[in-house]
Amino acid sequence: MAVVTSGFFGMISGSAVANVASTGSFTIPLMKRQGYSKRFAGAVTAVGSTGGQIMPPIMGAAAFVLADVAGVGYKTVAVAAFIPAVMYYLTLFKMVDLESVKLGIKAIPPEEVPELKGTFTQSIKLIVPLGVLLVLLLGFNSTPMMAAIWSILSIIVLGFFDSKDRMNLEKIINGFVATTRSMPQVVAACACSGIVTGVFALTGLGLKLSHFIVNLGGNNILLSLILAMLICIVLGMGLPTTASYIICATAIAPALIQIGVPSLAAHLFLLYFASISAITPPVAVASYAAASIADENAMKVGWTAVKLGIAGFILPFTFAINPDYLHIGLDITTFITMISAIVVSMAAAILIQGYIEKKATIIERIICAVVIVLAIQSGLIQSLAGWVLFGVMYFFRRYQAKKEERSEKEVVN
Template identity: 40%
Template sequence: MNNEKFETLSAEEQQKILEKYDPESNTRNLKGIFRIITFVGLLAFSLFQLYTAIFGVFTAQIQRSIHLGFALALIFLLFPARRGQKKKGKLQVAWYDIILALLSVYVGAYWPTNIDAIVMRVGLLTDTDFYVGVLAILLVLEATRRAVGLPITIIAILFLSYGYFGESMPGFLQHSGLSLERLVQTMFFTTEGILGTPLGVSATFIFLFLLFGSFLVKTGVGQYFNDLAVSIAGKRTGGPAKVAIFSSALQGTISGSSVANVVTSGSFTIPMMKKLGYKREFAGAVEAAASTGGQLMPPIMGAAAFLMVEFIGGGLTYWDIAKAAAIPAILYFTGVWIMTHFEAKRIGLSGLAKEEMPNRKEVLKKIYLLIPILAVIVLLMSGITVTHAALYSILIAIIVGFINRAANMKLVDIIYALVDGARTALAVAAATAAAGIIVGIVTKTGLGLKLANGLIDIAGGKLLPTLFLTMIAAIILGMGSPTTANYVITSTIAAPAIILLGIPDLSAHLFVFYFGIIADITPPVALAAFAAAGVSGGEPIRTGIQSAKLAIAAFIIPYMFVLSPELLMIDTNATELIWVIFTAITGMIAIGAGMIGYWFRTLHWVERLFAIATGLMLIYPGVWTDTIGLVAFAALIGIQFVWKREGNKPMKSQNA
């Protein structure tokens, strides 16, 4: 390997890829008066959220409608009607977008200025109420299309149609139907539609943690994650790939998007992997799989964990969710790590050269930059409210930013962090508002229970077929949707089927959450993999297939924690937990070797199949499967060492 420095993507190149694969990044580059208006609007949005977090939120309708008004107005100013649309002339924002932004302000202010009259009418709508409700629905759908993407917009429209045309639906999908007036009332004049729980969580917890992520970026934590990852894993076998895994697991803490994670950390790790000798598709696949896994890694799981707390209820806390998700996330990254290691061994790759490594002493001197991450974990464990945990963590991040000389943080950086945090929250607000439409229709029509019963009937009432069908539904529903909306859709439609079979709510919700997330790396619609291909220069579909192969753990682990709740630390003791983790990791080693085609040496195709079968037995909970799996595992190792000692080579295997 030569010693020339690897090249990373420029900021402009990163932005182009983000705009292509991530609707949230497709914003106008405003100047002049519109730049000032949006800057002030974003700052005011953050200050409003901080004010209510410190002094107490308003009533649900007021808090959520103001949050919605801010988000919709700013989306219409920042996001053009079409991707890449450039406005010619002096007026940077189209005239119709200015009107839509003003109408959004009106809709956002309607509840706060008319709440007494609306409450007194007890569900009876005036003509003005009706038209405002219709306007709110249309604005939410258009804002979601621009800021989030077409898939969730289409799903929301289909659900609205289902609510209205219920009498015309076939079979078990049929219901009495909702009149137009009742539909509008549900969508905007109750807390079961647009102003429902998803938007409520966005207007409180999610916004604050997105703000926390924005402050972490300003303090230099994002860059420190890369330096720390290189210093720990850079010199190991296939070092850059392991750097990508380690870095992306950490970056997931401050990024709410798989695609954004791919582009930010991938612009650094993918060129390293290519220079070392990894193929373009494999380099992109490693980053895509690792970045997607970042959404599964506590303490901040793509913001969906906050919704999970509200959806499951029953006294469940955010820390319960984070704790339950910890071991599955570790197993996921262990699986990706193992497979990249075997691939590096297979093609004979070493680690980075000494001159490409950062100074370890200098890196360790800045270990204090991790204090905000540790603080949020400790605060959540301590039992204080999620809101206060976020506020204190933001304050700690600011203090750390001032201590870090490299960040050179000033008062103006705090203002920009507030603006950037609000900008990040726009797509989440739109997505949760659209998700509220879906939840509202499901609640009013009982669709969730109908679909759950339908899935169970198709599966013959058996658990494993039901899990398989639910997995397929979650992957399809999750394609092209951001993490937050992704979870709302899958948990509303797919999770009830598993719960009906007696599986704990937490296991069921995490099951659909996992498969909704890995839709980002599952062809044919694998946005994270396509973004990684944009960085690596590889072929998108091949990158997606490689990503899905590397993330094979994510297709197995959800079945594991449904069948073996010990992995979620539900009703378990330390001995059981240690044994389950041991057999699971051992199983992942065998599966990884079988998938890559290399262990201590190249594997024959028969050995590959045997290794995968061995891994599945070890992963499946049970005394007999574990026993057989461990014996088979030992036999595989023995056969390889005997073969190596005798100097024999097996028949050439077809390696991916």
């Protein structure tokens, strides 16, 4: 639930640090109380918060800038980003699950869980405006500004019907004040990014950087992508995602497009690393924020966040080389891609955590690495081979675990 909370809030806030500070103040202490280490609890919140900016249907503010820069509709961006974002969170979910199995962590006592009906009734005024925003953006292709205006109006109207927390003039004014205070952060980021963009354009530095990537990478698209990743992470250190993306799009996007990466895939590649720089040491701003709440060393939280967010480093290469991961439709390609996405996410989690039902062997981790290489490709034969190999390994281990559990019960009886 800490991952879900961070993801939902991150979509709206567009700031990994603000997300960590808002949700982490109660999710991190809860995770620590349940038995997770301080390092792990902080890292989960940092990674979940960072991923909200790449998770459709809302994504962060940078996604709207991306749609404008890439010259495509926001709906196109949201649809293309769906499968990679699901893979990101599915990998994180599985890693948290494996950690809980490893540590033997139990569920929260039922008496501490809030009543679903009361919680849903209290939250409906927050759910409906979100629906209004998505319907206008995706269903009616409305402009982001118009969709936001109608969404704000809906939350004000619904607030008057909430008897426990009724909307009034004071709350409306406070809402406008809070919004006005948060706007300078975005305005300042865009203004500073504009200055940097202007410097890149006037001095020719952006063009030189693009030529550097193309010339150093040569005809090797993987090497060029690795260079682009490193430059993007360095440029994005300490910057808000929107500012980081604008700088990277100006300096690096032309080079990626020149070496054959589709335009949308190139811009999403940069958006991912502009976002993921928030958990990448040494300047991992989201990890630092989480570490302060968890009362843990920031670098320990940062490196654990890199481990848990490994999907965020792999996925951009995946869809840059295999654009099928940016395609959704009622066809066999989408079906194969989605199955492969699930298999790759599960295999990556097991490979990194080194745990299935019990500690994974070296051979099992090697099999997971082979499965990732096979299933992540576009060919049906390779994907099928990856599915079968993972299925045999995973279900054989589950069968072994159940067999050992029955044997232990028989010994006890």
